[in-house]
Amino acid sequence: MKTVRILFIDDETAFTATLLERMELRNIDAKAAPDGHSGIAMMDESVRSGTPFEVIVLDVLMPGMDGLETLRHLRQRHPGVPVVVLTGHGSTRDGMKAMQLGAVDYLVKPVDIDELVRVVHNAAECADAMSPKACMEQGPAEQI
Amino acid sequence: MSRWQHWRKRITDIFTFPEGMDEARYRHLKRNIGVLMAMVSIVPLCLMALINFHIYRASLDRELEVPMRGLVNKTKHSFELYLRERLSAVSFIASAYSWDELSKEQTLSRIFHIAKQEFEGLVDFGLIDAEGRQVAYVGPYKLKDKNYAEQPWFHETRIRGSFISDVFLGYRNVPHIVIAVEGHTVSGKIWVLRATINTDRFDELIASMDLDADSDAFLANTKGLLQTRSRLFGEPMTELPFPLPGSSYQASAFHVDAPDGKHYFATATSFVNPDYVLVAMRPVTDLASSWYSLRSDLLMVLVGGAILIWLVAFKLTDILVQRIMDADRSRETAFREIEHTHKLSSIGRLAAGVAHEVNNPLAIINEKAGLMKDLLAREAASPLNERLLKQIEGVLGSVARCRTITHRLLGFARRMDVSIEQLDVNDVLKDVLGFLEKEVVKRSVDLRLELSEASPVIASDRGQLQQVFLNIIGNAFEAIPDGGSITISSRTVEDGVTVAVRDNGCGMSQETLSHIFEPFFTTKKGTGTGLGLSITYGIVRRLGGNIEVWSAVGEGSIFTVHLPWGKPEPQLPHAEQAHISYTSLPWSDQEKKS
Numbered sequence: 053m054k055t056v057r058i059l060f061i062d063d064e065t066a067f068t069a070t071l072l073e074r075m076e077l078r079n080i081d082a083k084a085a086p087d088g089h090s091g092i093a094m095m096d097e098s099v100r101s102g103t104p105f106e107v108i109v110l111d112v113l114m115p116g117m118d119g120l121e122t123l124r125h126l127r128q129r130h131p132g133v134p135v136v137v138l139t140g141h142g143s144t145r146d147g148m149k150a151m152q153l154g155a156v157d158y159l160v161k162p163v164d165i166d167e168l169v170r171v172v173h174n175a176a177e178c179a180d181a182m183s184p185k186a187c188m189e190q191g192p193a194e195q196i
Numbered sequence: 197m198s199r200w201q202h203w204r205k206r207i208t209d210i211f212t213f214p215e216g217m218d219e220a221r222y223r224h225l226k227r228n229i230g231v232l233m234a235m236v237s238i239v240p241l242c243l244m245a246l247i248n249f250h251i252y253r254a255s256l257d258r259e260l261e262v263p264m265r266g267l268v269n270k271t272k273h274s275f276e277l278y279l280r281e282r283l284s285a286v287s288f289i290a291s292a293y294s295w296d297e298l299s300k301e302q303t304l305s306r307i308f309h310i311a312k313q314e315f316e317g318l319v320d321f322g323l324i325d326a327e328g329r330q331v332a333y334v335g336p337y338k339l340k341d342k343n344y345a346e347q348p349w350f351h352e353t354r355i356r357g358s359f360i361s362d363v364f365l366g367y368r369n370v371p372h373i374v375i376a377v378e379g380h381t382v383s384g385k386i387w388v389l390r391a392t393i394n395t396d397r398f399d400e401l402i403a404s405m406d407l408d409a410d411s412d413a414f415l416a417n418t419k420g421l422l423q424t425r426s427r428l429f430g431e432p433m434t435e436l437p438f439p440l441p442g443s444s445y446q447a448s449a450f451h452v453d454a455p456d457g458k459h460y461f462a463t464a465t466s467f468v469n470p471d472y473v474l475v476a477m478r479p480v481t482d483l484a485s486s487w488y489s490l491r492s493d494l495l496m497v498l499v500g501g502a503i504l505i506w507l508v509a510f511k512l513t514d515i516l517v518q519r520i521m522d523a524d525r526s527r528e529t530a531f532r533e534i535e536h537t538h539k540l541s542s543i544g545r546l547a548a549g550v551a552h553e554v555n556n557p558l559a560i561i562n563e564k565a566g567l568m569k570d571l572l573a574r575e576a577a578s579p580l581n582e583r584l585l586k587q588i589e590g591v592l593g594s595v596a597r598c599r600t601i602t603h604r605l606l607g608f609a610r611r612m613d614v615s616i617e618q619l620d621v622n623d624v625l626k627d628v629l630g631f632l633e634k635e636v637v638k639r640s641v642d643l644r645l646e647l648s649e650a651s652p653v654i655a656s657d658r659g660q661l662q663q664v665f666l667n668i669i670g671n672a673f674e675a676i677p678d679g680g681s682i683t684i685s686s687r688t689v690e691d692g693v694t695v696a697v698r699d700n701g702c703g704m705s706q707e708t709l710s711h712i713f714e715p716f717f718t719t720k721k722g723t724g725t726g727l728g729l730s731i732t733y734g735i736v737r738r739l740g741g742n743i744e745v746w747s748a749v750g751e752g753s754i755f756t757v758h759l760p761w762g763k764p765e766p767q768l769p770h771a772e773q774a775h776i777s778y779t780s781l782p783w784s785d786q787e788k789k790s
Contacts, residue, residue: 064556064559064560066560066564067556067559067560067563070560070563070564070566070567071563073567074563074566074567074570077567077570077571077574113552140551140552140553140554140555140556140558140559141548141551141552141555141606160555160603160606161555161556161558161559161562162555162558162559162561162562162563162595162599163559163562165563165566
């Protein structure tokens with residue numbers, strides 16, 4: 053499996069820190085940002101340094117700029133990077149809104165790490181093959 | 197309580213419209229509105245009829261009275277003239293002749309014969325001394341030496357000087373009247389000259405009134421004794437069965453019910469001297485048949501109108517109160533439904549909040565345990581490693597269970613988001629059964645699922661459908677005893693999906709069956725709201741479907757819900773699938789393993 057560079061944007065640092073360690077054990081290059089602003093800044097920085105993140109995993113409920121707002125900014129600045137929404141709030145409405153704003157997939161916490169990795173890889177492969185829009189229309193590859 | 201207070205309370209009662217929703221209130225309302233409506237229509241109608249009746253009767257009386265009054269007055273004058281002529285003649289004889297002359301029978305006889313030629317009706321002459329003895333007599337009877345001292349006319353003559361008597365029979369036993377005049381001798385002794393007149397002339401005078409054959413006219417004295425023969429009341433000296441009006445100069449009119457059963461209009465006029473009353477009577481039937489027909493028409497219209505008003509008022513009131521009752525009930529249902537929805541919505545929001553708050557720490561636990569598992573997997577196998585891995589699996593298993601719970605809570609919260617979506621009816625049924633899972637185990641219910649092979653996907657509202665199935669399946673659970681059986685089947689038909697819930701519970705009577713979808717109808721006295729099935733019915737109707745029920749007492753019930761395919765709403769692809777799955781249902785493989 054091809055390794056991907058992932059950026060987690062989530063205010064739960066205990067969650068992201070553990071997640072990063074587990075990703076590392078799986079040889080996945082992942083970074084975390086505690087809020088929307090720093091997330092966008094990190095993404096910008098990665099693009100500038102020539103090693104852009106390939107997939108962004110984004111929380112919805114965050115202090116300051118919330119997930120959906122962050123998503124909107126990311127779609128504008130980096131339209132080619134697929135965004136997967138991962139939230140503790142499983143409302144259909146939020147999911148639909150995220151999809152409308154251009155997220156390629158929608159996951160509810162707590163999520164199985166293998167499932168997360170699979171979804172992230174799918175998203176990255178899709179993005180490689182076609183535009184994120186088309187990827188989104190194709191939908192998640194399979195269900196649990 | 198005085199009678200006045202009692203009536204006042206009753207009247208105030210009619211104008212009060214009580215609040216509340218019990219049967220008595222509507223009965224009260226119906227009675228009050230009905231009575232008021234009927235009263236405001238019937239009272240003026242009766243008043244109008246009464247006024248009309250009196251005005252018409254008065255005008256009719258006037259029309260009858262005027263000619264009758266003229267007739268009786270004219271005849272009265274004839275009578276008075278007749279009597280005055282005779283009185284004058286007797287007075288003339290009494291003053292022209294002395295006692296001595298008159299006491300000689302030859303002289304008295306001569307005068308009598310001359311007078312008889314001039315004045316018809318004269319029967320005899322008699323001269324009576326101060327002691328009442330008839331000293332001289334000329335006439336057809338043998339009345340000489342009769343004593344009249346005790347006769348009323350003799351007394352009256354002594355008092356008044358002259359007198360005309362009522363009709364009486366006297367010694368001769370023939371109806372006659374007496375005209376008596378007092379005279380004085382030179383020495384001052386008093387005597388009385390008496391003339392008797394038969395009443396034939398009275399009859400002639402009355403006959404000259406030329407009345408119809410069925411009319412009547414007669415003379416009576418003020419005491420009510422007939423003075424002449426009456427067609428209706430018989431021979432002279434008979435007493436009249438009705439009181440005569442008091443004497444007045446004017447002729448008075450009144451109504452009399454005669455012995456022949458007819459109603460008469462009578463006019464009476466009094467004489468000054470003697471005390472006679474002349475009465476003329478005409479039957480009202482002939483004269484006023486128009487009056488009678490009017491009276492009966494009026495009465496018929498009045499009674500018919502009153503009955504019609506009463507019927508219409510009460511029918512209208514009935515409809516009106518029924519409408520009010522229906523409106524009240526549907527308002528109450530709507531209120532309860534709103535309350536219910538509101539409650540559910542609050543619980544939904546709360547559930548969503550709790551789920552979200554729990555999901556985040558749960559995710560951390562999940563990741564921490566996952567990391568521990570990852571790290572241990574890299575270590576060499578050892579008994580400790582094995583034990584730790586087992587513990588970690590336990591933690592991860594618990595996280596998975598919590599996850600199922602929070603997802604279910606979120607699913608419940610999502611029910612409040614009213615939206616039409618493409619959904620699989622089988623999935624919805626499974627969602628609902630997830631809620632009842634515990635009860636199935638606890639009561640050892642034999643739950644059978646006969647779901648259709650092909651996914652019955654329809655466009656409908658998930659939350660609403662969940663509520664519908666939850667209500668129906670919940671009722672089935674309540675109907676069965678522990679260990680009872682419930683079969684839930686779904687199948688696709690031409691125009692939609694049919695879901696049937698069959699139980700082998702107590703069943704329902706036809707009576708109960710005919711009311712089950714009515715709001716507030718409940719068999720669970722004290723515990724049920726009576727709204728469950730009515731809301732269910734409302735939802736199914738709103739979703740374009742329908743519910744049928746079959747039930748037999750002791751055999752169980754079958755609720756069949758038919759749902760149409762519905763119009764699929766354009767949706768974002770797979771947004772609903774969002775990886776929320778309900779994996780902990782009793783029949784799901786994953787759960788069975790764990």
